[in-house]
Every structure is written in structure tokens, then in C-alpha cells.
Amino acid sequence: MTGELDPIRRVDVERASRRVVERVVERARRERLDDVLVARVDSPVGTLLVAATRRGVVRVAFPEEPEDAVLQELADDLSPRVLADPRGMDPIRRQLEEYFEGRRRRFETRIDWSLGPSGFSRKVLEQTARIPYGTVSTYGEMARRAGSPRAARAAGNALHDNPVPIVVPCHRVVPAGGGVGKYGGSEWRKQWLLRLEGWLQT
């Protein structure tokens, strides 16, 4: 219907607008408007959505969680200034890639616990962060180290709600009675990670 303005309707702006969005993100980072950065990281256990604030890694989500829901949760709970920034997330992405290739045994990154639990559950997660690569501990032991020896079940729940799986290795906590136990990101992933680390034999 517009006739003379059709060429403006038709001109392809896809690439140019994508490129300039990257500029916006770079400038946002320089001006410290980048409250939450997110990036997708491909891995053998599926594409992970990783989010970080200036304080550290704040969220790792497995692909079962719809991306829109995770982003909205970050906007609601942290700040709506959520920016997709593959480059700003390069350091943690590289570490995750090295980990999945078996070339990294610990993550050198800070953790932002804003989305995590507080109190006992938080202590459980902090203790879990200390379990060395390739070893495991038990729910009871984690409860004991967090200060409540009889709260093994509560420790299990805390680990299930870990906002930063893999980086905080909740997969290294198993039941005292044998088996690998439950995992927030599906049991097959827990087995896969424990096999990667050499604790489970193939």
C-alpha cells in the first residue's frame, strides 16, 4: 500500500542491527550498566545458560529450564538490566570448556550467592564448593560440616536448589548407602560428571 516507501521497508537491517547491538553491550559494560550478563555455553551435557553479575557467577541453568523463564527470573530477582554478552562472559565460558575437556579441575571465579538460599542451606553449598575434583562426599557429611549433623535430608534439598551447578559441584555429594543419588539437573548428568572426573568408572 505504501508504494514509494517500499524500498525502506525492504532494505535488510538484520546484520547491521545485530552488530550495533554488540556496540551497545560494550558501551553498557564500560558505563557499568551491565547488571547481569548472560551467555550460552555449549557442553556435552547440553547448552548451559550462564549468568554473572559484577560480583561473580550467579546462575547456571540446564536446557530443561526455558531460557525466557530464567532470564525473567534474573530480571525480577536481580535487575532488569540483563544483557546477552558472549564476550564479557569469555573467562567463565573458557573455564567451563576446559572443565568439560578434562583440562580443568577447579573454577577460578567468584560466586554471587544472591539467588541462593541463606542460613544452613547456604553453608551446605559453601562446604560443597570445597569438595575436590574427582572425589565425593555424602549428604550427612555436608550436613555435619554445615553445623547440623542430623540434617542430611535438608542438605540434600539445599543441593537440589543449587543456583550454580557444576561451578559449585553438588554432583560430588552422594548418598552414604551407595549409588549417585539425585541431581537437580537429571541423574544422567550427575553420572556423566562423575565419570568425567574419574570417580565413576565407565
Next chain:
Amino acid sequence: MTPPPFARFMEEHRAPVYRFLLAAVGPHEADDCFQETFLAALRAYPRVRDSNLRAWVFTIATRKVIDHERARARRPVPIPRLPERSAPESPDGDPELWLAVRSLPPRQRAAVLQRYVLDLPYAEIARALGCSEEAARASAYEGRRKLREALSHDGLPRVMGGAR
């Protein structure tokens, strides 16, 4: 209520906003105006209470176009309106229409592009221009009339000169 994550907001509006700016200020300035628009939006974003984010972002983009024109008008040496060397500035290799659009007064230009290229409703265009719906309608109509006039006029010398 929190607005959607900024990444989603930018993904949803980047193409129409870019198209608007590309036609309104030309390829060299579109990138700058786009960055200014979305950075201004990002700064204000945690406080935005607008339920119509498209109208909101086009209000900012329109202001950037008008600011840009003012700054250009203040420059000591005016840039010629339709110089020969502007030809490569046309994104589709046919500079006539693009230059004619950019010769319109900024408000008419914004109204024409938002109405006839982006199909925005007059209620939103009025918001972007900060005027009544009637005034927005009048700007779009007047702008389009001038545009048609300019395009038909430009046809003549080209036929006569045979240059293209």
C-alpha cells in the same frame, strides 16, 4: 512489575528502531543514534513503568533524531542537502528516495517513517512526537505529500541530464 530482561527488549525492537534511524539520519549516523537510544533506555530501564515499551523506545529514538538534526543545524559549515557524494550513503544503491526522506523536517520525517514504513498506530506516533493524534496524522500526511512532490520533481532533471 519488572520489565522483560533488557536483552529481550532490545532483541524485539532492534530491527524496527534501526530501520527507522537508517532512513531518518542515514547510514553514517544511524549507528550512533541507535547506541544513544538504547543506552538511554538501559539507563532508565529499572524505573520504566510504561506498559507499551515499543512506544517508549520510539519516543527516545525520535528525540535522538530531533537532537541530531539540531546539532547538525548548529554546525558552522552546513552539509549540502543533496550532494553528489551522498550517493553511496543510500543503503540500497538508489539514493533518491532516501535523500528525499532525509530532506523532510524531522517531525514529519519521523511521522512518515513510523506510519508508512513501520505501520505504528497514530496513538504511538503521537506519543513519540509528544503531540496529539490529530497533529501526528497531519505530520504524516504533510510529510508524505512533500515526499511525493520531491520524488516527482527529482525525476525531471534526471531525464533531461540523462545521468544516473
